[in-house]
Amino acid sequence: MALTDTQLRVVLYEGTGAAPIESDDRLTAVRSLLERGFGVTRAGAARPLAPADPSPLLVVGRWQDAPPATEPNIRWQSFDLPNLANAAEAARSGFAAPTPGAWKPWFPVIDYDRCTNCMQCLSFCLFGVYGVDTAKQIQVQNNDNCKTNCPACSRVCPEAAIMFPKYKAGPINGDVVSDSDLNREKMKIDISALLGGDVYSLLRDRSERARSRFGKERDSDKALAERQKCLTKLAALAGDIPPEVLMSLPSPEEIARKAEEAAAKAKAALANS
């Protein structure tokens, strides 16, 4: 399912033509729908029902007359609390709307009030999350390529402009940025050291040594153990980058190639800006 497909929304309708829902039932309904990943609109008489966006809708209410006929992207149903979440799931599947929660929404969000368009993030990210728009401005383009729980690119941004709203601490979570945040060493990981120096050369060297040794031994378990040992060291060097993220890094050769590509892309964007 593409990340651009619109999700199902459930409308609890309590306006003209429908009896009100008791507040306890309303709370149970809204909470259970949210927990299943469905958005909810509680609509009263003062609120129009026609959708102003193309989201598919399931409209539920205690109808006093028969509910209106189904329109292409709207389903009408009676409010039936015990079966509400299942009804929403059936409507979602009927509209072929995306399954909510299939992907943990973890991705960088740029604060353009702070960003100076220096392209360090684009040069740094090996997973193609960043790109530039037609005006050569940095942009987050492939959110779902981002490695869950990895805040590494926010560390290379010299302006503390990259947020991960679900991160535990400020300023990465969107809290205000203090001078000490900007001066703190972890905000200024030297990108060249990361890409060409300490971290990746360590990975390359170790892998090469391992390859020549294991080339003779032909023992893939040992090779994997060696890579794991190396990545654990990297995790210590790079701060709070989760080990599983480091484990999913491409091979050293791929890293070198991707880093060159990203650096060239950033250089081209800067040259034309």
Place this chain on the structure above:
Amino acid sequence: MSAPAAGVPAILYCHCQYAQVVPPEVKAAVLKQLCDSNLPFEAVPDLCELSARRDPSLQRLAAAGPLKIAACFPRAVKWLFAAANAPLTPGTTEVLNLRTLPAADAAAAIVHPDLTPNLPTGKVTQADAPASSSTPSF
């Protein structure tokens, strides 16, 4: 802090479903207050997910006039909407930070008819922080 904006605000509540960054008791108190009230409201499981999808409902909400959002840090919410091509209007948007507000204050603030716009504009620094993050905005 800006002066209250005119007009009764629409309400948007974010349940932050896919992370544990908002205290559950704060979410519970705000949701209960909303459901006990007679106000129309929008509730979304996870604003971050909608932003990543560039979901058109964010544009609808951003264009809805005065808007009170219960979610997290105003700077994060501002740029989540912007990333979905749905920029919020600074003069008519208030964001209640459920990560820092006490449950009772957040619950009272979400149904309060006044709107105190607080979207950051320009570089947000320590000087822009509220005197105490636990002080409600009214």
